[in-house]
Amino acid sequence: MRNKLARRITFSVSLLALLASFALSPNPNTSLASSHREAPLIVADPLADNTDTYAFRSTESGRNGFVTLIANWIPFQEPSGGPHFYKFDDTVLYEIYVDNTGDGVEDVTYQFRFNTKFTNPDSILGMAAPNQAVAGAGGVEPLITSLNDPDYNEPQTYSVTRIDRRGKEVIAKDLIVPPNNIGERTTPNYETALGQPAVYSLPNGGKVFAGQRDEGFYIDVGGVFDTLKLKSIGATDGIDSTAGFNVSTIAIEVPIQELTRTGAVPAGPTASDAVIGIWATSSRQKITVLRSNPAEKNDAGPFQQVSRLGSPLVNELIIPLKLKDSFNRSTPEGDSQFAPFVTNPQLAQLLSAVFGITVPVAPRNDLVAIFATGIPVNPVTGPNFTTFLSDGRPHEMLRLNVAIAPSSSPSRLGLLGEDVAGFPNGRRVFDDVVDIALRAVAGGTPFTPATNISPNNTLGDGVANNDVPFLTRFPYLGVPQSGNSTTGAPHGHHTINSLPALP
Amino acid sequence: MKLRLLLLSVAVLLTALFAVRSFHNSSSNTPTAPSKVDQRILRAQQSIAKFPDKANSYNQLASAYMQKARETADFSFNANADAAITQSLALEPDNYDGLKLRTKLQLTYHRFAEALETTHHIQTFRDDDHDVWGQMTDALVELGDYPAAVKAAQKMVDLRPDSSAYARVSYLRSLHGDTQGAIDAMTAALKASNPNDPEGVAWCHVQIGNELLNAGKLAQAEREFDTALLIFPNHSLALQGKARARVAAGDLTQAVAIYEREANSADAAQALGDIYTKLGQVNSAKAAFQKFETLERENAALERSWRHMVNFWLDHDQNLAEALKLASTEYESRKDIFTCDSLAWALYKNGRIAEAKNVIKEALRTGSKDQRINDHAIKINQS
Numbered sequence: 077m078r079n080k081l082a083r084r085i086t087f088s089v090s091l092l093a094l095l096a097s098f099a100l101s102p103n104p105n106t107s108l109a110s111s112h113r114e115a116p117l118i119v120a121d122p123l124a125d126n127t128d129t130y131a132f133r134s135t136e137s138g139r140n141g142f143v144t145l146i147a148n149w150i151p152f153q154e155p156s157g158g159p160h161f162y163k164f165d166d167t168v169l170y171e172i173y174v175d176n177t178g179d180g181v182e183d184v185t186y187q188f189r190f191n192t193k194f195t196n197p198d199s200i201l202g203m204a205a206p207n208q209a210v211a212g213a214g215g216v217e218p219l220i221t222s223l224n225d226p227d228y229n230e231p232q233t234y235s236v237t238r239i240d241r242r243g244k245e246v247i248a249k250d251l252i253v254p255p256n257n258i259g260e261r262t263t264p265n266y267e268t269a270l271g272q273p274a275v276y277s278l279p280n281g282g283k284v285f286a287g288q289r290d291e292g293f294y295i296d297v298g299g300v301f302d303t304l305k306l307k308s309i310g311a312t313d314g315i316d317s318t319a320g321f322n323v324s325t326i327a328i329e330v331p332i333q334e335l336t337r338t339g340a341v342p343a344g345p346t347a348s349d350a351v352i353g354i355w356a357t358s359s360r361q362k363i364t365v366l367r368s369n370p371a372e373k374n375d376a377g378p379f380q381q382v383s384r385l386g387s388p389l390v391n392e393l394i395i396p397l398k399l400k401d402s403f404n405r406s407t408p409e410g411d412s413q414f415a416p417f418v419t420n421p422q423l424a425q426l427l428s429a430v431f432g433i434t435v436p437v438a439p440r441n442d443l444v445a446i447f448a449t450g451i452p453v454n455p456v457t458g459p460n461f462t463t464f465l466s467d468g469r470p471h472e473m474l475r476l477n478v479a480i481a482p483s484s485s486p487s488r489l490g491l492l493g494e495d496v497a498g499f500p501n502g503r504r505v506f507d508d509v510v511d512i513a514l515r516a517v518a519g520g521t522p523f524t525p526a527t528n529i530s531p532n533n534t535l536g537d538g539v540a541n542n543d544v545p546f547l548t549r550f551p552y553l554g555v556p557q558s559g560n561s562t563t564g565a566p567h568g569h570h571t572i573n574s575l576p577a578l579p
Numbered sequence: 580m581k582l583r584l585l586l587l588s589v590a591v592l593l594t595a596l597f598a599v600r601s602f603h604n605s606s607s608n609t610p611t612a613p614s615k616v617d618q619r620i621l622r623a624q625q626s627i628a629k630f631p632d633k634a635n636s637y638n639q640l641a642s643a644y645m646q647k648a649r650e651t652a653d654f655s656f657n658a659n660a661d662a663a664i665t666q667s668l669a670l671e672p673d674n675y676d677g678l679k680l681r682t683k684l685q686l687t688y689h690r691f692a693e694a695l696e697t698t699h700h701i702q703t704f705r706d707d708d709h710d711v712w713g714q715m716t717d718a719l720v721e722l723g724d725y726p727a728a729v730k731a732a733q734k735m736v737d738l739r740p741d742s743s744a745y746a747r748v749s750y751l752r753s754l755h756g757d758t759q760g761a762i763d764a765m766t767a768a769l770k771a772s773n774p775n776d777p778e779g780v781a782w783c784h785v786q787i788g789n790e791l792l793n794a795g796k797l798a799q800a801e802r803e804f805d806t807a808l809l810i811f812p813n814h815s816l817a818l819q820g821k822a823r824a825r826v827a828a829g830d831l832t833q834a835v836a837i838y839e840r841e842a843n844s845a846d847a848a849q850a851l852g853d854i855y856t857k858l859g860q861v862n863s864a865k866a867a868f869q870k871f872e873t874l875e876r877e878n879a880a881l882e883r884s885w886r887h888m889v890n891f892w893l894d895h896d897q898n899l900a901e902a903l904k905l906a907s908t909e910y911e912s913r914k915d916i917f918t919c920d921s922l923a924w925a926l927y928k929n930g931r932i933a934e935a936k937n938v939i940k941e942a943l944r945t946g947s948k949d950q951r952i953n954d955h956a957i958k959i960n961q962s
Binding site for chain 1: 732745
């Protein structure tokens with residue numbers, strides 16, 4: 077849903093509300109008219125909704141030769157959302173793709189499939205149930221103290237499959253997704269007892285995690301969607317609208333050479349194998365409306381991609397509402413069809429109108445470079461920087477130069493903050509992609525010197541960091557909000573007046 | 580030990596119920612919250628004042644009024660929506676969102692042929708919109724063009740398999756007599772439903788429960804209704820499902836209690852009348868049936884369908900000539916199996932057996948396992 081909120085940046089007020097009516101309205105109350113069965117027509121599909129994709133060189137100590145890929149789904153999780161809480165969808169195929177040749181076709185794929193078991197299928201209690209106490213093992217609980225605790229009544233496990241041109245291999249299976257952070261009584265010492273133990277080692281030396289995390293994306297949704305009536309265009313005084321919500325995360329860390337075109341660690345940032353493109357998708361199975369053989373039990377057909385996310389805010393900023401579905405089922409290979417929306421984005425016109433500023437004239441080749449081809453070596457960023465990865469055609473992906481080492485003094489503004497290890501070179505969890513994107517679309521960057529002036533290059537939504545600290549270790553996204561917190565800020569009302577230190 | 584366990588389970592149950600309740604309250608349905616939809620209406624009106632020549636402002640207003648109609652159960656707001664859409668399409672005749680909203684309203688008003696026409700028009704602009712194929716499916720199902728509906732639904736599911744597409748597959752399978760297939764598809768719809776939308780999740784459970792109930796799987800069906808009620812307390816369709824399950828189990832007392840809570844439902848009133856009749860409580864039955872007629876007359880006007888009323892009259896041997904007239908008129912405009920059944924039954928009750936035998940064949944053409952249709956077929960064909 078957050079994704080859908082963010083998508084509305086591009087549209088005028090009236091269209092915003094129209095979309096809101098589709099995406100956010102409660103279902104029609106089916107009891108109103110009479111007995112007939114009206115199925116809801118336009119429904120949100122958060123279980124298959126990609127919200128954010130991250131890719132960066134691992135910054136955790138001792139992980140120098142690794143890249144971390146993170147993809148999030150199921151936005152706006154209410155921490156107290158019991159009794160079943162939030163789980164990955166066993167019927168969805170979750171994937172993270174890597175292109176290392178620039179043709180917009182995946183060369184390395186990581187697939188994640190989930191399977192929920194029921195410790196006690198007769199319990200109606202959902203994720204946590206007092207199975208031990210009922211079995212006579214004592215205790216007044218459901219109390220989940222470990223991933224294998226019998227009171228974890230709906231444990232979800234998953235497998236990881238890696239696909240490349242050589243073939244397909246299951247690299248891990250029967251890994252456990254931790255329960256949601258239900259609260260101190262049910263899931264005490266959450267991160268120590270459940271979160272961290274759910275980080276598994278992979279045979280290639282990497283790591284994997286799937287489970288709930290604090291929502292790390294931060295934005296003043298109200299300001300951005302009130303036709304950019306931002307409470308502040310500086311770094312502070314906005315409201316972190318996603319504060320207090322959780323999200324479902326899949327994070328995988330792999331050795332650099334597992335992702336590159338050559339299968340080796342690149343010699344340097346301008347080596348031909350240094351840049352990779354990353355995007356995440358979700359797919360659901362088609363079914364045949366009328367089964368030829370009704371006795372057939374399993375009628376699930378081939379997977380159809382229903383959601384796609386590479387660079388942040390592209391789906392939201394660039395792609396018109398009408399084409400969302402089409403974009404979400406497409407692959408980066410055929411992105412030429414969407415190129416006109418990059419070269420002349422509606423958001424630029426809106427920024428110009430609202431702030432009375434001059435923006436670069438179309439065609440916006442600066443934006444094409446950032447979002448669709450990668451930034452070639454150029455005088456502004458110097459001889460040792462590039463994110464260029466393209467066969468000459470536009471492909472929307474999150475591009476990461478894996479030969480650029482993590483920064484010792486990171487900036488939330490990434491490249492705009494002269495930090496070459498940050499967005500749009502990959503994306504770290506703390507990168508302030510909203511501010512960066514607003515400035516980039518307004519032309520407030522060194523790539524368009526004529527418009528690299530205030531306020532174009534100082535735009536922001538007034539929110540410069542997350543409400544919860546990020547971790548300095550894998551999976552980097554913060555500890556999920558407790559469902560029974562007495563200290564947490566109510567979400568949506570979190571004014572960020574100070575800039576906490578970056579990890 | 581047992582007592583402790585009992586206390587424990589009560590405590591846990593209360594916790595769970597509390598969790599459910601807070602989950603529910605956190606949704607946007609909270610009645611005490613300031614009305615978001617009224618704010619939307621106001622914003623749309625402001626937008627119209629500012630940009631009177633923009634279709635989108637009117638689309639926004641129409642959309643907000645349709646939402647208001649759903650939230651307040653006041654159907655009349657749809658007329659405001661209709662006026663706004665007319666204005667929108669006058670300003671920009673082929674504006675895409677306006678046309679989609681027009682279709683939505685036409686379906687709401689049960690103007691199925693017109694809705695179908697609008698979807699055909701929309702598809703001259705683009706034919707890969709999942710939602711439009713869904714609207715087309717709904718119109719075709721109601722008009723009784725099942726082969727075309729199956730094709731449209733297949734297109735919908737192929738473009739974007741999601742909860743709303745799976746739900747339509749489920750209904751089409753049910754109409755074609757594939758009960759297990761309907762349950763499988765609705766289970767897929769349930770799994771794909773939005774966990775932040777408890778009403779939507781409950782709705783899927785109710786549909787599964789209804790299929791199970793029709794298949795005679797009482798206990799399983801009741802479990803689905805109970806789950807729906809746990810997720811969304813007082814869900815009207817879930818309560819009525821639960822009541823039907825109680826009737827089937829012979830527990831008329833609880834069924835009556837549930838139906839009596841559903842004071843504004845014509846279906847509930849009719850079911851109550853049937854139960855009181857069975858119990859020999861003639862006066863109560865009469866009152867319930869009178870209430871049914873009052874409520875159903877309102878529904879019939881809104882839905883442009885007299886089928887429920889006609890069926891009631893036929894079942895009670897009342898107004899047989901008028902029933903036949905209304906059933907014939909409805910059959911002129913739609914040939915769905917339930918309309919065909921209604922006409923066949925009306926012909927039979929009016930002694931026109933040969934014609935009834937022809938028309939009931941149309942009601943049987945999809946192989947639906949609908950009890951009413953199949954019972955009528957037996958009676959008509961035996962006479």
